[in-house]
Amino acid sequence: MKTLTRTQVLIMAATSGIAVANVYYSQPILGAIGGHFGITAEKAGSIAVLSQIGYGIGLFFLTPVGDMIERKRLVLYLQAGLIASLLLMAFAPNLYTIFAGSLLIGVFSVVAQVILPMAASLVKENRGKIVGQIFTGLLVGILVARVFSGFITNWLGWQYVYLLSAAMVLVTTLLMQADFPSSTERFNGTYIGLLKSTVAQFRRFPMLRRTAFTGMLAFGTLSAFWVTLTFYLSAAPFHYSTSQIGLFGLLAAAGALIAPVFGKLADKGTPHRSLLFSTGLTLVSMIILKVSPGMAAAVWVTVILLDVGAQATQVTNIAIIYSLDHTANSRINTVYMTSYFIGGALGSFLAIQAYQFGGWPWATSLMVLLSAAAIINVFTIYPGTKPAAI
Numbered sequence: 001m002k003t004l005t006r007t008q009v010l011i012m013a014a015t016s017g018i019a020v021a022n023v024y025y026s027q028p029i030l031g032a033i034g035g036h037f038g039i040t041a042e043k044a045g046s047i048a049v050l051s052q053i054g055y056g057i058g059l060f061f062l063t064p065v066g067d068m069i070e071r072k073r074l075v076l077y078l079q080a081g082l083i084a085s086l087l088l089m090a091f092a093p094n095l096y097t098i099f100a101g102s103l104l105i106g107v108f109s110v111v112a113q114v115i116l117p118m119a120a121s122l123v124k125e126n127r128g129k130i131v132g133q134i135f136t137g138l139l140v141g142i143l144v145a146r147v148f149s150g151f152i153t154n155w156l157g158w159q160y161v162y163l164l165s166a167a168m169v170l171v172t173t174l175l176m177q178a179d180f181p182s183s184t185e186r187f188n189g190t191y192i193g194l195l196k197s198t199v200a201q202f203r204r205f206p207m208l209r210r211t212a213f214t215g216m217l218a219f220g221t222l223s224a225f226w227v228t229l230t231f232y233l234s235a236a237p238f239h240y241s242t243s244q245i246g247l248f249g250l251l252a253a254a255g256a257l258i259a260p261v262f263g264k265l266a267d268k269g270t271p272h273r274s275l276l277f278s279t280g281l282t283l284v285s286m287i288i289l290k291v292s293p294g295m296a297a298a299v300w301v302t303v304i305l306l307d308v309g310a311q312a313t314q315v316t317n318i319a320i321i322y323s324l325d326h327t328a329n330s331r332i333n334t335v336y337m338t339s340y341f342i343g344g345a346l347g348s349f350l351a352i353q354a355y356q357f358g359g360w361p362w363a364t365s366l367m368v369l370l371s372a373a374a375i376i377n378v379f380t381i382y383p384g385t386k387p388a389a390i
Contacts, residue, residue, distance in 0.1 A: 004122055008180060009130055012119055013137025015075075015172040016112035018165070019082065020138050021145035022105050023051045025161050028150045032158045037095050047102045054106020059337055063113045064198045066330030067187040071118040072180050075111055079173040082108035083166050090162040112138050113337055117329030120322035122181060128271075128319035135315050143250075187328075198331040205324050205332070210381045211317040212336050214275065216343025217374035221282055221367050222310040223344040224351035225289075225302070228363045231355055237294050251303040272381060274316045279375040282309035286371045290364040313374070314340075 004012075026033065026048045034044030058078075066074050085108055089101035112134075119134055120127055149161045187194055201208060229248065233240040285305035292298030321332050347370060354362040 004119065004130060009119070009133050010137075011172070011175045012115050013134045015079075015137075015176055016115050016134055017137040017139075017141025017144075018168045018172055019079070019109050019111035019141070021141040021148070022082065022086065022109045022165055022169075023055050024142055024145035025149040025165065026051060026102060028146045029153045029158045029161065032153050033098065036158065037098065039095060047098060050099055050102040051106040051109075054103040055109055056106075056338070056341060058107040058110035059113060059341070060198075060334060061195070062107070063110050063337075064194050064331045064334045065191070066114045066117055067328055068189075068191070068194050069186075071114055071121075071330070072177065074114055075118070075176055076173065078108050078111045078114065079169055079176070082111065083169050083173070086162045086166040086169065090159045090166070113333060114330065116318065117322065117333045120329050121326050127322060128315070131318055131322060132315045135311075135318065139311060187331075194331070197328070198334050201328060201331050201335050205321075207381070208321055208324060208332060208335060210377065211320050212339035214279065214374055214377050214381070215314060215317050215336060215340040216346075217370050217377065218279065218282060218310050218313040218343075219340050220343040220347025220350075221286065221370040221374065222306060223347040224363065224367050224370065225286075225306060227348040228351045228355045228360070229299075232360050232363075233299070238296065248299070248303050251300065251307070271316050271320050272378070275313060275378045275381065276375065278309045278312035278316060279371065279378050280309075281305055282313070283368070283371040283375055285309060286364065286367045290368055293360065293364075 030044040030047060033047060034040070062074075062078065082105065085101055085104035088097060089105060092098045092101055116131060116134060116138075119130055123130055149158075152158075152161045152164060187197065189197070202212070232238070233248075282305070285302045288298055288305070289302040317336065318333075321336050322329055324332055351363050351366055354366045
């Protein structure tokens with residue numbers, strides 16, 4: 001198959017966004033869940049952490065299987081597991097069931113990381129554009145998740161967040177199984193061999209190592225910014241409320257809307273130029289933030305430029321790695337996305353430490369360093385690097 005129809009791309013985008021949103025639903029409603037079970041804020045916070053841990057587990061141990069079995073069938077299995085996990089969460093009778101449900105939701109929410117390489121394998125032309133459109137759906141899911149769960153919880157109760165999500169996942173499950181072709185490439189070997197081969201992709205492709213490091217730094221910068229922004233805006237001179245701070249998240253939609261544009265540029269053979277622009281935009285946004293303390297307008301501008309830069313970097317990187325070896329897309333995607341989320345976790349951790357030690361000036365200095373390292377790394381990337389033999 002040389003292309004996917006617009007309807008198929010839309011279904012894949014919607015499925016990706018609805019799946020990944022489940023990892024973020026709990027974050028704004030932890031108080032409601034904690035109050036229901038009479039637990040402390042610290043224990044309630046563990047619910048969100050377990051979803052992230054589960055996502056990491058699913059990312060490494062489940063998404064590579066897309067190179068071994070039919071991805072369409074793997075999507076079905078993962079979505080069935082996700083529906084069961086969401087129902088477990090909605091009808092959880094005790095705290096331990098909540099913890100188990102949250103972990104399993106994370107594990108099975110990796111559907112998007114199967115769909116992206118699936119799409120890349122099904123098309124030969126406009127691969128970057130199509131992958132960018134599906135990735136936009138993933139971004140929209142992340143952006144809308146917190147608003148959706150907060151609204152539904154206030155209106156109906158937190159359990160309905162997971163019940164409604166289960167219904168949406170069921171609909172996308174039926175749509176995904178209706179009219180999508182099968183891919184013929186398979187990894188012929190054992191599951192253990194598949195995991196070993198996944199790790200081997202990192203050594204095989206120098207370009208994968210470079211893009212993975214760029215992704216780590218870009219997502220690390222983004223995570224560092226968002227994890228400390230609440231501290232900054234809730235203190236003097238702003239004293240913003242939680243709802244006011246939440247409005248800044250709406251600006252992040254700009255990154256989702258522009259992401260497919262950079263996928264098109266990658267299709268035209270200019271991914272290196274796209275990366276220079278996107279990482280440069282991220283660095284500029286951080287410099288603006290650094291030199292404009294106490295200025296609300298600087299924060300608004302930074303949110304827009306940073307999100308556009310970070311998401312454009314991500315889409316371009318994905319377009320690059322899916323051109324390396326279409327028979328190993330799932331394994332290559334696993335290596336890249338694992339590095340990506342490690343970068344986000346490290347960025348968040350380091351930013352919190354920097355903020356505690358030296359406040360906003362230290363946190364912004366860290367962000368400038370991370371974004372500067374990203375563009376320096378991009379300067380060393382040259383398309384056409386050949387894979388090492390394995």
